[in-house]
Each structure stands twice: as C-alpha cells, then as structure tokens.
Amino acid sequence: MSLRKTLVFFSACDCFAAVACFMNRYSLKQTVAPAIEPVTLDEAKAHLRVDTDDENAYITSLIAASRHMVEAYTQRQLITATFTAKFDDFPTGTASLPVPRTPLGSVSSVTYVDYNGVTQTLSSAIYEVISDDTEAYVVLKPSQVWPTVQSLKRQAVTVTFTAGYGNATTDVPEAARSAILMLVGNLFENREAVATGTIAVKVPFALEALLDSVSVQTV
Numbered sequence: 001m002s003l004r005k006t007l008v009f010f011s012a013c014d015c016f017a018a019v020a021c022f023m024n025r026y027s028l029k030q031t032v033a034p035a036i037e038p039v040t041l042d043e044a045k046a047h048l049r050v051d052t053d054d055e056n057a058y059i060t061s062l063i064a065a066s067r068h069m070v071e072a073y074t075q076r077q078l079i080t081a082t083f084t085a086k087f088d089d090f091p092t093g094t095a096s097l098p099v100p101r102t103p104l105g106s107v108s109s110v111t112y113v114d115y116n117g118v119t120q121t122l123s124s125a126i127y128e129v130i131s132d133d134t135e136a137y138v139v140l141k142p143s144q145v146w147p148t149v150q151s152l153k154r155q156a157v158t159v160t161f162t163a164g165y166g167n168a169t170t171d172v173p174e175a176a177r178s179a180i181l182m183l184v185g186n187l188f189e190n191r192e193a194v195a196t197g198t199i200a201v202k203v204p205f206a207l208e209a210l211l212d213s214v215s216v217q218t219v
Contacts, residue, residue, distance in 0.1 A: 087159070
C-alpha cells in the first residue's frame with residue numbers, strides 16, 4: 001500500500017478501527033432487502049410541503065438514498081434485512097468472529113469450506129452468538145475450537161444473519177427517521193452535485209447530532 005493510500009486509509013479509520021479492518025477483513029452483502037422504508041412517502045411529502053403526486057417517484061428514490069446514507073454513517077440496519085458476511089478464515093485461537101451489522105436479529109448459519117474443499121455447516125454446539133446494542137459476535141463455546149478451512153481459500157467462511165430494529169417504521173429510532181427526512185429535504189432542494197454560486201458547507205450540526213445519537217460508537 002502506498003504512503004498516500006495509507007494516509008487516506010487511516011484518515012477514514014481511527015487506530016483501533018484500522019487494526020480491526022486488517023484483522024477482520026470481510027465482505028458484506030444484503031441478500032434480502034428490507035420490506036419497507038423507515039419513512040413513508042406521505043411523511044416525506046409532508047416534510048417537503050409537497051401536495052401533488054407529480055414527483056412521487058423522485059421523492060421515493062430520495063427516501064431510499066437517504067436511508068442508505070444514514071445506514072452507512074451509523075453502521076446500523078434500520079428495517080430488518082438479511083445479510084451474508086464472508087471471511088477468509090476463522091479467527092485464530094479462541095478469538096471471536098464479528099457480525100458486522102447491528103442491531104443483530106439472529107445468526108441463521110455459519111458455513112465454511114473445509115480442507116477438502118467441501119462446504120460444511122458449523123454445528124451450533126460449537127458456537128454461540130453474543131450481542132448488545134453496538135456489537136455482535138460469533139464466539140466459541142467452552143472447550144471448542146474453530147475448524148480448519150481450505151488452504152488459501154478466499155471467503156471460506158460465511159455468516160448468514162438478520163439485522164435491524166424491526167419490520168415497522170415505528171421500530172426505528174426517531175433520530176434516524178428525522179435524519180432521513182432532513183437528508184430528503186436537502187436532496188430535494190439541491191438536485192445537482194454542484195450548485196453554481198454557492199459555497200459547500202459541512203453536514204449541519206443538527207443532522208450530525210441526530211446521526212451520532214444512533215451511530216455505533218467505538219472506544
């Protein structure tokens with residue numbers, strides 16, 4: 001990694017997060033999307049003071065875009081969805097396997113490619129799941145060990161899980177919903193990437209405060 005790329009990397013992660021990125025490299029894919037958005041079209045239109053239906057499709061797209069931004073910033077899943085997280089290997093020793101999206105619903109399976117190249121399902125007698133509001137891990141039960149995966153196999157371990165506050169808009173923290181509405185309003189009023197004659201400003205304090213109140217906080 002070049003010095004420039006290294007500096008960019010560490011500007012995006014603090015020291016502890018950077019170490020975690022190297023140690024727990026994974027790919028995350030949403031396999032079942034949330035059934036609804038955390039904010040309804042009617043709520044967004046009321047926030048925008050829009051009375052006609054002419055821009056319903058556009059406003060709907062802004063809700064989805066804003067929800068994605070909130071989830072990316074907070075590292076939270078708002079409405080319940082299903083994910084797969086793929087790791088190159090199990091942790092060393094008795095270390096835990098992180099589940100990279102909260103709040104965790106459940107882990108439905110842990111599969112791996114064994115040393116013969118055959119996909120196996122890890123028995124739940126070997127591991128358990130622990131989680132709280134900000135973190136979730138797959139951990140070994142007492143006297144158990146992680147199995148051996150196929151040598152040099154990339155993404156040999158797959159964790160399938162659900163995450164999210166629930167299936168209803170009312171399950172989502174109001175701070176996250178308010179942040180989505182603020183972003184929808186900003187995107188609705190500013191439809192170009194660059195506005196001629198204006199000066200770019202940072203995220204408004206109110207929006208940042210709303211997002212931070214919901215974000216996963218690392219120490």
